[in-house]
Structure formats: C-alpha cells, structure tokens
Amino acid sequence: MEIEIKLKQLLKERNIKQYQLSEMTGLTTRTISELVNNQIERIPKQAICKIAEVLEIEDIREIIDFEK
Template structure:
C-alpha cells in the first residue's frame, strides 16, 4: 500500500532552517509544523502545504510530498 510522505524535515535541513523559523515565516503553529515534519499528521491542510511551499520557494510539490510504500 502506498502512503503519502511529507519530506519537510529533509527540505528544512537542505535549506538550513528550523521548524521554529518555518513557523515564524508561515504563521503556522510550531506544533503543526512538527507534526507535518514527522509525518504524524493523518490529515493535511492544503492551505498549510501551499503556504509552506510558498515561503520555501518550492515550485514542484514533489519536492515536499511523495508516495512511499508502507
């Protein structure tokens, strides 16, 4: 079965940013950023993903989200 993997942890590392910094940049609660980063959220807010992509200057959503075998 395929699951959706959010690659936020890797993206933040590649961009040398912390979850706290991303929270400040996006206005998204730090706890929510943490849940997204650790893939512990089962439902994703599309507005949050779009805001994260916007502030991180991600044009291809595949840089942030991918399919993974469970």
C-alpha cells in the same frame, strides 16, 4: 503505499529550524512539528501552500510524495 511528507529533509537542506518555518509561514509550531514528523492524518492544503510559497517550491512533490 503511503504519503510521505519530506519537510524534515527540506528544512535540513536549507538549514531552517522548525520554529523559523513557523514564523515565516504563520503556522503553529505544532502543525510544523506534526508535518515534519509525519504524524498528521490529514494534510492541510493551506499549510502546504504556505510552506511552498515561503520555500519557493513550485513542484508539490518536493514536499509530499508517495512512499512504497
């Protein structure tokens, strides 16, 4: 079982580009890119909180979930 970061899907559904999310959250484009492409080993809690706040997400499972 692995953790899946569903940010790519969320951005596509909301028609938001990675650079736009970077500007909205104050996170670097590199951090956003690594999260979108599931290339990050440790998920930064602050980054996920900022993304959830900006995208008005109340359920963390909309951003991350388990992949079987």
